[in-house]
Amino acid sequence: MPRTTVDTRAEIRAAALELFSERGVDATSLREIAERIGITKAALYYHYASKDALLGDLVDPMFVELRELGDELEGRSIDAGDEAQVRAVIERFWELCLRNRAVMRVLIHNPRVVARIELAPRMLHWRERIDGVLVGSDDAADRVRAVVALGGVQDAVVVFGDADLPRIREAAVDAAVRALRM
Structure with missing residues (x-):
């Protein structure tokens, strides 16, 4: 299914905040954040080089x-x-x-x-x-x-x-x- 939102960085931040709240920062992987919003890990890395950069x-x-x-x-x-x-x-x-x-x-x-x-x-x-x-x-x-x-x-x-x-x-x-x- 094609993505309907255009602000991928905002989506990443929202998903990260949700997962960091649920599981903790260290227990959340970038892969899990990417999966939460339906993008590849590579696409997430395009926007954020690391979890610390995202945080x-x-x-x-x-x-x-x-x-x-x-x-x-x-x-x-x-x-x-x-x-x-x-x-x-x-x-x-x-x-x-x-x-x-x-x-x-x-x-x-x-x-x-x-x-x-x-x-x-x-x-x-x-x-x-x-x-x-x-x-x-x-x-x-x-x-x-x-x-x-x-x-x-x-x-x-x-x-x-x-x-x-x-x-x-x-x-x-x-x-x-x-x-x-x-």
Whole structure:
């Protein structure tokens, strides 16, 4: 049967994300990804030279969003004492995490892969930028509160399912704002 889609790279990414979520990155072969969408392994290699290159393509949009958020926040003045401004930043971070939830789940469940392709330093770099903007300080206690706040939001997005997502969002954002106020 002829293929009806034209964006083979998008199909590969979708199938990879699904299989990586089901089986793990190391337990999923490129052949299985190719078979999932009905192409040859050679055709998959035309688009991605390795599984790590494919995984990198899956996580890049998240890093682009993190960079853009960090750049935007650094470009304007955030008053760490203004709860409305802080809440708006936390809500933006929630939405970013939610859009990238599937990728984050894959990364959390595959720590060896994260280490192998050196994702942790990139993630920490962008999170530290956002943390710093949120608290406006290099004080260790302030930075810890920011790490707890954003880390809690990120974890809430990843850990909880879609059931009652608006309530989970509200609870996570409220908890993050409280953590930053302490």
